[in-house]
Structures are given as structure tokens and as C-alpha cells.
Amino acid sequence: MTDQVAVEKLKAKFPGSVLDVKEFRGELTLTVKAEDILAICTFCKKELGYTMLADLAGVDLSAMGVSGPRFQVVYNIYNIKAKQRLRLKAPVEESRPRIDTVSGVWGSANWLERECWDLMGISFNNHPDLRRILMPDDWVGHPLRKDYPVQGPDREPYQGRQI
Amino acid sequence: MAAMTETMTINMGPQHPSTHGVLRLVLELDGENVVKATPHIGFLHRGVEKLSEYRTYHQVIPLTDRLDYLAPMSNNLGYVLAVEKLLGITEQIPERAKVVRVMLAELTRLKSHLVWLACHALDIGAMTVFIYCFREREHIMEMYEKISGARMTSNYFRVGGLSADLPDGFEKSVREFIDAMPGHIDTYEGLLTGNKIWQKRIVGVGVISGEDALDIGITGGSLRGSGIDWDLRRDHPYSGYEEYDFKVPVQDGCDTWARYKVRLDEMRESCKIVRQALDKLKPGPILADVPKVCLPPKQNVVNTIEGLIHHFKIITEGFKPEAGEVYQSVEAPKGELGFYLISDGSARPYRMKIRPPSFLNLQALPQMVEGRLIADVVAVIGTLDIVLGDIDR
Numbered sequence: 001m002t003d004q005v006a007v008e009k010l011k012a013k014f015p016g017s018v019l020d021v022k023e024f025r026g027e028l029t030l031t032v033k034a035e036d037i038l039a040i041c042t043f044c045k046k047e048l049g050y051t052m053l054a055d056l057a058g059v060d061l062s063a064m065g066v067s068g069p070r071f072q073v074v075y076n077i078y079n080i081k082a083k084q085r086l087r088l089k090a091p092v093e094e095s096r097p098r099i100d101t102v103s104g105v106w107g108s109a110n111w112l113e114r115e116c117w118d119l120m121g122i123s124f125n126n127h128p129d130l131r132r133i134l135m136p137d138d139w140v141g142h143p144l145r146k147d148y149p150v151q152g153p154d155r156e157p158y159q160g161r162q163i
Numbered sequence: 164m165a166a167m168t169e170t171m172t173i174n175m176g177p178q179h180p181s182t183h184g185v186l187r188l189v190l191e192l193d194g195e196n197v198v199k200a201t202p203h204i205g206f207l208h209r210g211v212e213k214l215s216e217y218r219t220y221h222q223v224i225p226l227t228d229r230l231d232y233l234a235p236m237s238n239n240l241g242y243v244l245a246v247e248k249l250l251g252i253t254e255q256i257p258e259r260a261k262v263v264r265v266m267l268a269e270l271t272r273l274k275s276h277l278v279w280l281a282c283h284a285l286d287i288g289a290m291t292v293f294i295y296c297f298r299e300r301e302h303i304m305e306m307y308e309k310i311s312g313a314r315m316t317s318n319y320f321r322v323g324g325l326s327a328d329l330p331d332g333f334e335k336s337v338r339e340f341i342d343a344m345p346g347h348i349d350t351y352e353g354l355l356t357g358n359k360i361w362q363k364r365i366v367g368v369g370v371i372s373g374e375d376a377l378d379i380g381i382t383g384g385s386l387r388g389s390g391i392d393w394d395l396r397r398d399h400p401y402s403g404y405e406e407y408d409f410k411v412p413v414q415d416g417c418d419t420w421a422r423y424k425v426r427l428d429e430m431r432e433s434c435k436i437v438r439q440a441l442d443k444l445k446p447g448p449i450l451a452d453v454p455k456v457c458l459p460p461k462q463n464v465v466n467t468i469e470g471l472i473h474h475f476k477i478i479t480e481g482f483k484p485e486a487g488e489v490y491q492s493v494e495a496p497k498g499e500l501g502f503y504l505i506s507d508g509s510a511r512p513y514r515m516k517i518r519p520p521s522f523l524n525l526q527a528l529p530q531m532v533e534g535r536l537i538a539d540v541v542a543v544i545g546t547l548d549i550v551l552g553d554i555d556r
Contacts (some may be wrong), residue, residue: 024487024489025251026488053379054380054492054499055490055501055518058515076503076518083398100409106378111522111523115522144213150213
């Protein structure tokens with residue numbers, strides 16, 4: 001099964017959910033609706049053979065200069081038999097930074113989602129154990145957000161090298 | 164009438180040597196049996212992902228080797244490959260640079276596995292193996308020092324190739340080392356494999372089925388010890404790995420013993436790959452011919468004004484990949500190490516997400532130790548081969 005076949009199957013199964021398909025440097029990225037993420041991930045694992053969630057990342061688009069929802073949750077999934085990778089992206093609104101957990105689909109999502117919550121402030125519905133993982137429990141704020149100063153909240157903001 | 168029992172909660176780590184850095188485990192014990200294990204991490208958190216958003220692509224390289232400080236070159240390799248993919252210059256990397264990268268990545272695998280074996284054996288009580296492994300590791304550290312100037316935090320790979328050619332006599336010292344290494348591996352095996360204490364401590368300990376391992380995201384030697392035949396060097400070749408002849412060791416015991424055997428075999432295979440790389444090594448350029456990305460040769464910088472300007476511009480401004488995103492992973496000694504890079508067209512990564520192997524491997528610890536004895540916890544931490552720099556980032 002090629003990547004394209006997987007995309008076609010996803011489109012056929014979830015006609016209204018696949019918002020965008022993009023290819024860059026030979027990698028396929030599918031943007032899907034956040035509310036259907038659990039169903040789509042379950043389908044990807046059960047029917048399309050993407051048995052491994054390699055990585056889950058939160059992205060803050062607020063400094064990118066694009067319109068649309070502020071956050072994205074990115075799933076890099078992998079089909080170990082067909083040796084194919086696929087990337088799913090779900091846009092998440094700033095006003096309601098929540099998305100369903102996929103830790104029931106892939107166990108590895110448990111810690112990855114905790115990390116995403118901790119560092120990016122995106123919450124996961126029905127997550128079994130949503131606690132901070134890298135920062136202390138009483139930490140205020142989410143450090144990987146673009147509006148969080150790189151040297152910490154109580155310091156002179158570091159602007160980076162001016163380029 | 165059954166005796167009343169009460170569970171006791173204890174902290175293991177962060178200071179205990181077998182917790183490999185700063186891992187704290189909260190163990191709920193019923194006598195000697197582990198009822199529940201909860202890992203607490205984050206003591207090291209250095210914010211590498213955040214920092215890299217404020218640096219040019221080249222400036223990020225020295226951050227990456229501090230992730231898994233026992234296998235710095237593998238991290239460097241993963242990162243530079245990701246940036247090369249983002250730039251679309253993967254095809255232009257010169258042959259010599261690719262061969263040197265493979266050779267050093269495999270020496271790094273040996274280096275990392277030596278520390279794994281040393282610490283794993285020491286955790287279980289075998290002191291001699293520890294001393295022997297560190298003796299051999301020292302040779303690799305010396306090679307690191309010769310090529311990059313640093314023993315641990317190498318900074319040798321560049322986007323587009325290497326920072327400099329190999330020093331004189333380097334190939335000879337690698338060959339001497341690699342000829343002696345299989346004999347050393349036999350020595351370690353001689354000390355451990357037939358040893359009754361070693362067997363009793365690791366056979367059947369920390370069992371995790373292939374399916375569970377895949378579900379929880381375990382990769383690398385730990386996954387291959389659970390019978391899943393998967394190795395990125397063979398299945399998604401990078402840096403010319405498809406041209407090398409090597410086997411991917413797999414064991415289906417799913418226990419600490421299987422993982423021990425897999426990693427020992429991997430060390431032998433690494434020796435083979437290094438030997439092949441040495442045979443392949445031909446003189447040639449070490450940097451791709453991409454003037455916007457790669458620094459010009461030093462002679463041009465000091466002798467010509469164009470070279471000087473060119474050098475200055477790359478150092479001060481960096482380079483600007485077109486907007487887009489890539490995910491590139493390599494088979495690091497501990498498993499799949501991935502870099503997910505997003506570019507917004509500026510000279511700095513917009514977002515860099517690292518997929519560290521140890522982070523996901525450690526997640527499996529509770530299900531591997533719950534129901535077992537507290538002494539097994541030490542063996543399982545050792546067999547997962549975790550490094551907290553990799554987990555906490």
C-alpha cells in the first residue's frame with residue numbers, strides 16, 4: 001500500500017475531515033479536523049496498519065504570520081510492515097486548546113501528550129494521567145509557546161541574535 | 164487467617180547510581196514486590212527545543228550532541244540529515260563525507276553500547292566488565308578528541324558534510340581498534356554469558372511482548388529483543404547505509420537476556436560496518452558544493468575577498484531553507500532518534516521537536532517491573548539503556 005492509497009482511503013472514510021494534503025520532500029502531511037482525530041487515528045492503526053506513533057508534537061503558529069487556529073498537534077505515524085510514514089495534523093483553537101487523547105490507540109501517546117500539555121498547553125480530553133512531565137508540578141505557563149520568554153518569565157527577554 | 168499486609172512507598176533515585184543520572188522512581192512495595200512504579204523525570208530539562216528556535220541552523224548542532232551525551236555523533240548526524248532534507252540537498256553530500264559519517268556513527272554505537280554494558284553489569288554487581296568496557300571506550304574518546312577536539316561533546320558534522328577532513332593516521336588507529344574489538348566483546352561475553360549469577364538476574368526479567376513494545380513506542384535494541392525485526396539503517400537507509408553488508412540481530416526472548424544478546428551482536432555488526440567503511444574511504448571532497456549553505460575552504464577565506472564575504476555571510480546570517488516541514492530519524496544506539504523540523508523560511512528553525520528514544524523506552528518501565536521484585540527494577544533500568552539527557556532534553 002502506498003502513501004497515496006492510504007490518503008485515498010482516509011478521504012473516502014472521512015470525506016469532510018481531511019482538510020488538506022501536502023507533499024514536501026517526499027513526505028505526506030494530512031491536515032484533519034481536530035474533533036475527528038480519535039476516529040481517524042483508530043482507523044489509521046486498525047485498517048491502514050500504522051501501528052506505531054513515532055512522535056507527537058505541539059506547534060504554536062502564532063509567530064508564523066498565518067491566519068487560522070493558533071495551535072497544531074502533529075502526529076508522525078509509522079507503518080512498520082509497509083515501512084511508510086504519514087503525518088497527521090490537527091488544528092486547535094487558542095480559545096479552547098483541547099483535543100481528544102489517542103493514548104488508547106497507541107500507548108506511546110501517553111507521555112507524548114503529557115509533554116505536549118506541559119510545554120505547549122494543549123489539553124487532551126480523557127487522558128488517563130494528564131500531569132506535567134518535564135516541568136515541576138507548580139510551574140506557571142507553558143514554555144514552548146512563542147509568547148513565553150526564552151530565559152524564563154521574570155527576566156529581561158532575550159531576543160536572540162538579530163539577523 | 165491471612166496476615167495483614169500494608170504497602171510501603173519508597174523513592175528510588177534521583178541520587179542512586181543505578182538510576183543513571185537523575186531519574187526518580189516512586190515505588191509502591193508490598194514486601195519486596197513492586198506493586199506500582201511511577202517514574203518522575205524532568206530534573207535536567209535544559210530546554211533544547213526552545214533554545215534552538217533562537218539560533219541559526221548551524222548553531223543548533225552543538226546543542227544536539229548534549230542530548231544523549233553517550234552517543235553525541237548519532238545526535239549530530241540525525242540533526243544534520245534533517246536539515247539537509249529540509250534544504251533538499253541530501254543527494255549532494257559527497258561520498259567521503261557519507262562514509263566518514265557512517266564510520267563515526269558506528270563507533271558511537273560501540274561507545275554507547277560499551278557504557279550500557281558497563282553500567283548494566285555494574286548495576287547487577289559485575290565490576291570487572293565495567294572496567295574493561297571503559298578501557299575500550301577510552302580509545303573511542305581519543306578518536307573523538309583527534310577529530311573534533313572534544314572527548315564527549317563532538318561537533319564534527321556540518322550541514323552539507325564535515326567540518327574538516329580526518330587527521331593523519333586516523334584510519335590506522337581506527338583499524339587497529341576495530342581489529343581488537345571483537346576479541347574484547349568475546350571477553351565480556353566470557354565473563355557474563357555463562358555466569359550463573361548473571362543468568363539468574365536477567366533471564367525472564369523485564370518481559371515485554373513485541374506487540375506491547377511497539378505500542379508503547381520502544382525502539383532500537385530493546386524492540387529487537389522483543390522479536391521485532393526493524394532497524395532504520397536497513398529499512399530507511401540514510402547516509403549510504405544501503406551499501407553496507409550487515410545483519411540486524413533479533414531475539415524473541417522479550418526479556419533482559421534477549422536485549423543483552425541483541426546489543427552484543429549489534430556491537431559485532433558495528434565492527435563489520437566500520438571495517439567496510441574503512442575500505443570504502445577514498446580521498447575526495449568532504450563538503451557539498453552548495454555555496455549558500457556550506458562554508459568555503461579556509462584558503463579561499465584568507466586569500467580572496469569573495470571567500471571572506473561568503474564565510475562572513477554564512478556565519479552571521481545563516482541560511483534560509485524554504486518553508487516546509489520534515490521528519491528525519493536515524494537508528495541511534497538507543498533506538499529511533501527523530502528530528503521534526505518546521506521552517507518558516509527564516510534562518511532559524513521555527514520549531515524543532517526531538518523524538519528521543521530513551522523517553523519512549525522509559526515509558527515502558529512501569530509495565531515491565533510491576534509485579535516483580537525490587538531488585539529487578541535495577542536490571543530493567545539497565546537493560547532499557549536510558550540516558551536522562553535524552554529523556555529530559
